[in-house]
Amino acid sequence: MKQICILGSTGSIGTQAIEVCRHQGFRVCGLAANRNAELLAEQAKALKPDMVCIFDDSQYAKLKELLSGETIEIVTGMDGLCALASMEQSDIVLNAVVGMVGLEPTLAAIRAKKTIALANKETLVTGGQLVISEAKKYGVRILPVDSEHSAIFQSLQGNEQNRVNKVILTASGGPFYGKTTEELENVTVEQALRHPNWSMGAKITIDSATLMNKGLELIEACWLFSLPPEQVEIVVHRESVIHSLVEYEDHAVMAQLGVPDMKVPIQYALTYPERKNCETAPLSLTKYGTLTFSEPDEDTFVCLKACKEAIRRGGLYPTIVNGANEQAVALFLEGKIRFLDIGRLVMDSLSLKYDMESFDVSDIQAADLLAREFVRIQCLNASK
Numbered sequence: 001m002k003q004i005c006i007l008g009s010t011g012s013i014g015t016q017a018i019e020v021c022r023h024q025g026f027r028v029c030g031l032a033a034n035r036n037a038e039l040l041a042e043q044a045k046a047l048k049p050d051m052v053c054i055f056d057d058s059q060y061a062k063l064k065e066l067l068s069g070e071t072i073e074i075v076t077g078m079d080g081l082c083a084l085a086s087m088e089q090s091d092i093v094l095n096a097v098v099g100m101v102g103l104e105p106t107l108a109a110i111r112a113k114k115t116i117a118l119a120n121k122e123t124l125v126t127g128g129q130l131v132i133s134e135a136k137k138y139g140v141r142i143l144p145v146d147s148e149h150s151a152i153f154q155s156l157q158g159n160e161q162n163r164v165n166k167v168i169l170t171a172s173g174g175p176f177y178g179k180t181t182e183e184l185e186n187v188t189v190e191q192a193l194r195h196p197n198w199s200m201g202a203k204i205t206i207d208s209a210t211l212m213n214k215g216l217e218l219i220e221a222c223w224l225f226s227l228p229p230e231q232v233e234i235v236v237h238r239e240s241v242i243h244s245l246v247e248y249e250d251h252a253v254m255a256q257l258g259v260p261d262m263k264v265p266i267q268y269a270l271t272y273p274e275r276k277n278c279e280t281a282p283l284s285l286t287k288y289g290t291l292t293f294s295e296p297d298e299d300t301f302v303c304l305k306a307c308k309e310a311i312r313r314g315g316l317y318p319t320i321v322n323g324a325n326e327q328a329v330a331l332f333l334e335g336k337i338r339f340l341d342i343g344r345l346v347m348d349s350l351s352l353k354y355d356m357e358s359f360d361v362s363d364i365q366a367a368d369l370l371a372r373e374f375v376r377i378q379c380l381n382a383s384k
């Protein structure tokens, strides 16, 4: 029986992954969350994994109490998360934690020769070079879970020998599609959290609203498919039915379509190379009637522009814009900055000088901390 370890099991991807595992009859051997001890305990009681990790050790006592009577090992912190990611029993580690904190457990899983099902895009945005070279070194496969990258991966199947002209990443455009900068001045957290097509965690939903998500996905695609940024085109497709496309040398274009439901890409990563019955509604094209396409507005949604510049510069600049964004989104969700401040802060973080060509995890973490600190200082200065 296939055994799956789920990092971020209490989140949007994590909870859907558990449903996929149930549907497929896979055993869940490990679970990890940040601080939601109640849901983690509920999942652990139902699934009987060998090990669970609660990252925030202030929640350890509560989890221990909730799991008293169960024979499940409980670990905490980054050491615990990495131990869970490399546990012997698992065949696949699904990384569905949010943020660049996902980098270290991804590396730990790779070094333990686990197949990686990767939802956590910040892993590749911040540590792409290192992660891809370690995956090659350890002969480990990284299977994309992000819907666009799964679509590209699926559109590449059977075409490995053929030359790719470009990949086309589709973007929903988010809740603020078509709005001007003036109209975005006073939008609220609640409005930004209302994604038109997908139900997701708060951080990625804000990223979709700013188009940072598409910038992160562009960088993610460059690493996953060994492409320069010029070969990644972004097209706004409001319906989120075409999940992404690949154009070949002969101008034939392959795409993967379906209703917007993450169960398909999650399951494909867990059953690959097989396709299995999935608890997802079938696509009715006639129900949609029309599918629309347009160019993204990078002058209003400057996060996308900042990500393009970061990957063009290379080095640790993607880590910088990612760190600035993680901090800015957290401040926006706390009501401390306004929506447009996110883009301004991410753009301004590119003024940080960080021209290293080779780097390890500690350099990546240092760049991340610097970007977060930069954002906090900018906000403090602005509020004086």
Ligand SMILES: NC(=O)C1=CN([C@@H]2O[C@H](COP(=O)(O)OP(=O)(O)OC[C@H]3O[C@@H](n4cnc5c(N)ncnc54)[C@H](OP(=O)(O)O)[C@@H]3O)[C@@H](O)[C@H]2O)C=CC1
Binding pocket: 007, 008, 009, 010, 011, 012, 013, 014, 032, 033, 034, 035, 036, 037, 055, 081, 096, 097, 098, 099, 101, 119, 120, 121, 122, 145, 146, 147, 198, 199, 200, 201, 202, 203, 204, 262
């Ligand atoms: N949701 C979606 O449809 C999609 C998501 N993604 C990507 O997948 C990742 C997860 O997104 P999503 O599920 O929406 O996010 P959520 O916010 O819904 O869930 C995040 C999960 O990560 C856990 N977590 C956070 N920090 C840590 C940590 N340090 N150690 C262990 N667990 C941690 C959270 O635990 P707790 O509940 O305790 O806070 C929670 O289980 C992101 O990188 C996102 O960009 C990509 C494509 C689609």
Ligand SMILES: CC(=O)[C@@H](O)[C@H](O)COP(=O)(O)O
Binding pocket: 146, 147, 148, 170, 171, 172, 173, 174, 198, 204, 207, 208, 209, 213, 214, 262
């Ligand atoms: C479901 C998924 O993969 C998300 O990353 C989604 O793409 C977000 O939608 P946007 O296209 O609005 O960023």
Ligand SMILES: [Mn+2]
Binding pocket: 146, 147, 148, 149, 217
């Ligand atoms: Mn996506």
